[in-house]
Amino acid sequence: MRSTLLIVSLFVTTLIHAQCLTFDGIDDQGQVPNTQLNAIGMGDFTVEAWINGVEAEQLNHAYLFSNRVDGFGFMLFFHGPWGGANYKMLCLQFNGVNYLVIDNGTFNGSLLDGSCHHVAITRQAGTLYFYADGSPIGNRIIDGTPTAATSAATALIGSDASDSYPFKGNISELRIWNYARTGAEIQGSMNVSVPANSSGLTGYWPMNDNGQNITDLTGTSSGFTGTSNVTDASDPNWTNNCCSLVPVEQLSPADPIRVYTNGSGQLVVEFPSSGRADVTIMDDLGRIVLNSTTTGTAVIDLRPLAAGAYVARVDAAGMVRAARFVVEGLH
Numbered sequence: 001m002r003s004t005l006l007i008v009s010l011f012v013t014t015l016i017h018a019q020c021l022t023f024d025g026i027d028d029q030g031q032v033p034n035t036q037l038n039a040i041g042m043g044d045f046t047v048e049a050w051i052n053g054v055e056a057e058q059l060n061h062a063y064l065f066s067n068r069v070d071g072f073g074f075m076l077f078f079h080g081p082w083g084g085a086n087y088k089m090l091c092l093q094f095n096g097v098n099y100l101v102i103d104n105g106t107f108n109g110s111l112l113d114g115s116c117h118h119v120a121i122t123r124q125a126g127t128l129y130f131y132a133d134g135s136p137i138g139n140r141i142i143d144g145t146p147t148a149a150t151s152a153a154t155a156l157i158g159s160d161a162s163d164s165y166p167f168k169g170n171i172s173e174l175r176i177w178n179y180a181r182t183g184a185e186i187q188g189s190m191n192v193s194v195p196a197n198s199s200g201l202t203g204y205w206p207m208n209d210n211g212q213n214i215t216d217l218t219g220t221s222s223g224f225t226g227t228s229n230v231t232d233a234s235d236p237n238w239t240n241n242c243c244s245l246v247p248v249e250q251l252s253p254a255d256p257i258r259v260y261t262n263g264s265g266q267l268v269v270e271f272p273s274s275g276r277a278d279v280t281i282m283d284d285l286g287r288i289v290l291n292s293t294t295t296g297t298a299v300i301d302l303r304p305l306a307a308g309a310y311v312a313r314v315d316a317a318g319m320v321r322a323a324r325f326v327v328e329g330l331h
Contacts, residue, residue, distance in 0.1 A: 020242035021207045021214075021225070023158040025057060025168025028236040030157035030214045032223030034067045036176045036203040037074050038149040045148065046177040047076055047092075048120035048131075048186065050243040053169025055088055055112035062088060062112070062167045064119075065174060066160040072096050073150035075160060076121065077167075078112060088112055090130055090137075092121050094146035099128050105138030112169070116243035118190040124180035134187030154223070157205070157214070158236060172243055176203035191309075191324060210238055265303040267325070269294070269314050280313045281305075302327060 021030065049064060058078065066075035072095045079091035079100050087110040091100040104111055111117045111132055120131040129139045152161065157174065159166040173193070177200045196204060196217035204217040212230065214223040226235035269279055279298060281290040289310070292300065302310075305327045312323050 020170050020172040020239060021158075021236045022170045022239045022241070023167050023236045025059065025062075025166055027159075027234045028166060029159035029227070029234055030205075030207070030223060030225050030236065031154045031227070032157065032203075032205065032214060032216065033221040034150065034152050034155045035221045037067050037155060039202065040148045040176070040178055042145050042147045043178065044123050044125070044180040046120060046122045046179065046181040046186070047175070048118065048177075048190070049076075049174040050116055050118050050172045050190075051111070051167075051169060052114070052116045052243060053112045053167065054114045055110050057168045058088060058112060059165045061163075061165040063156075063158065063160040063163075063165050064167055064171060065155060065157055066162075067148075067150050067152045067155040068093075068160055068162045069150045069152050071162045073152065074148040076119075077160075077165070090119050090121070090132065092128060094142065094148075097143055097146070099140040099142070101130055101138030101140065104132060105130060107132040107135070107137045116170075120181075120186050120190070122180040122186075129180070129183075131183065131186050134183070134190050136183050157207075157223075170239065170242060172207045174203070174205045174207065175201065178202045208242070265301065267298075267300040267302050267312055267323075269298040269300070269312075278315045280315075282311050282313065283308060 023029070047065065051064065053062065060080040062078040064076045064078070066077070067073050068075050075093040077091055077093070078088040079098055080088055083102055085103050087103055089100040089102065089104050090111060091098050093099070103109070111119060118133050122129045123142070126142045127139050128142060130137050158171055175194070179200045193206060194201065194204070196219070201218060203221055205214055206217065207214060209215050212224045212226070212235070214225060216222045226232040269277060276293065276295050277298070279290075279292040279294065279300065280288055282288055289305065290300070292298065307327055309324065309326050312325065
C-alpha cells in the first residue's frame with residue numbers, strides 16, 4: 001500500500017479541550033438566552049455542534065438544542081427510528097414539523113455510535129441541508145416559511161421545555177451562523193475553534209468553561225448549566241473526555257516557522273537555523289505517533305503513517321505552530 005499526503009493550508013496552534021459538558025439523559029440541561037434564534041427568524045442559518053453519544057442509551061428522541069414553546073419552535077435533535085429507519089436520525093423541527101433524511105441519508109448509519117461526530121444543518125431559502133462530519137448527507141424542502149423565533153426567554157442545550165427527551169452524552173462547539181454556510185466552509189472549520197468575530201457568527205458556545213458558566217464567545221448570549229445559575233441537580237458535568245479541536249491562528253508571511261508538504265509524502269518544517277524545534281505528530285484521537293527534535297529545516301517522511309487525520313505540532317523557542325493534515329492510503 002502506498003500513501004499520499006494532503007496538507008490543509010490553514011496553520012494553527014494546537015489545543016485539546018480540557019473540559020466539555022456531558023449530559024446524563026435524565027434531567028441535565030444548559031440554558032442560554034434565546035437572542036440568536038429570534039434574530040434569525042425566517043432567515044437563512046447554519047447550526048452545528050460536536051456530539052458524542054450512544055444510541056442505545058438515548059430515549060426515543062435525543063434533544064440537542066431547542067427554544068420551543070408548547071411544542072412549537074426550533075429544535076435540533078435526533079429523531080427516533082421511523083419510516084423504515086434503523087437508526088436515530090439528525091433532525092430539525094420547525095413549528096411542529098420534523099425534517100430529516102432516513103437513516104441519516106448518505107451517511108447510512110448511526111451518528112450515536114460512541115464516537116465524536118460533527119453535525120450541521122443549514123437553511124438556504126426553502127431548503128434544509130444536512131451534514132455529518134463535514135459531508136452532505138441529504139436535504140429536505142421546507143413546508144411554508146417557518147420562523148426560528150419563539151416567545152421563549154431561553155434556549156435549552158441538551159433538553160427541551162416541551163417534552164422530556166434529554167440527550168445523554170457530550171455536546172460541544174455549538175455554533176449559530178446567520179447564513180447558510182457552504183459544505184466547504186463547514187468542513188474547513190469544523191475541526192478548529194473559530195474567531196469569535198467571524199463574519200456571520202452570531203452564537204458560539206464551545207462549552208469548555210467550568211462551574212456554572214456556558215460562555216458565548218460572541219458576547220451576546222452567555223448562559224449557565226442546570227435550571228439556575230447556582231448548583232442544582234440538573235447541572236451537566238464537566239468532563240475531560242472531549243472531542244479535540246485546534247484554535248485558528250493565521251501565520252503571517254514573516255513568521256519564522258513554516259509547516260507544509262513538499263508533494264512527496266513528506267512534511268517540511270522550516271525555522272531559523274540557530275534554533276531548535278521539537279516536532280510532535282498526533283493522530284485524530286490525540287495520541288502521539290512521532291516525536292522528533294531538530295535544528296534548521298526538518299523533512300519528515302509521513303508515508304509509513306496509517307491513513308487518517310493528524311496534527312503536526314512544532315515548538316521552537318516557546319513559539320508553537322501546527323498544521324492539520326490527512327494521510328490517504330492508496331492501493
